[in-house]
Amino acid sequence: MHVLILGAGYSGTAIAKALAPAAQSVTGTTRSPDKLAGLDAAGIKPLLFDGATISAELAGAMGTATHLIQSIAPGRDGDPMFRAGTPPLDELLPNLRWVGYLSTVGVYGNHDGGWVSEATPLKPVSQRSVERVEAENAWLDHGAKQGMPVAVLRLAGIYGPGRNAFRNLAEGTARRVVKANQVFNRIRVEDIGAAAAFLATRGLGGVFNVTDDEPGPPQDVVAEAARLMGVAPPPEVPFETAEMSPMARTFYGENKRVSNARLREAGFDFAFPNYRVSLAQLWASGTWRG
DSSP states (O other), rough: EEEEEESHHHHHHHHHHGGGGGEEEEEEEOGGGGHHHHHHTOOOOOEOOSSSSOHHHHHHHHHHOOOOOOEEEEEBOOOOSSTSSSHHHHHHTTTTEEEEEEGGGGGGGGTTTTTTTSSSOOOOOOOHHHHHHHHHHHHHHHHHHHOOEEEEEOOOOBBBBBBBBHHHHTTOOOOEOOTOOOOEEEHHHHHHHHHHHHHHHHTOOEEEEEEOSOBBBBHHHHHOOOOTTSSSSOOEEEEOOOOOHHHHHHHHHHHOOOOOOOOOHHOOOSSOOOOHHHHHHHHHHGGOOO
């Protein structure tokens, strides 16, 4: 197995670590020269990729890759691998056997707190979610034409070591914004890595929600982290009067409970099935600091 991760950021690095035991090579790209050393330290061969220009070194990695993780967000002009001027994928990636595309549960849009599954019709609200749907379809269509499994991983809110409510509390940035009946799903980054490795090593394709078992109010997560830290939680702030960026406010416009039943039925077990188990482990191990 030769793994190539386009966009080896927080989730991509976790996937690389999960796949490393089964891989002969793991290569990952970043836009930032400052991040090359960090990828190398994580056991990933680092390459620069701005999402447009394919260097000779990256072309070489593409030529040998058997398993691809695409983590680069699409723009208005689509997924970088399907943009005008990009060579055909079967020429760039002649040995490819499996693709994992990292998407978002945002593609479901708002369901007023109701449950959604992979069979739920998509109704994306934000432009970024519309672009994700287009990219999902491009990859699934490519896989169908090539007779190759493509797994679309629809991710919930991502957290883990270095990115969590403990860090926010310690840094004084934690907030408890309260909107009536609002819930979110979330997913521990190590479970993203494990899920991708589970699907890749079994050659499984299709659409999978990668999310925890328990959607819940976001303010409850902050309160639980504060309890574990032994500090007072920040005061509750009504959503209507909270100071928030336009992007942050759009997240609260999408209220749904996302089912992970399909991934579980495929045989995957989550190490961190809910935020209480996960926060307890982060605090006890000290890994919350990152």
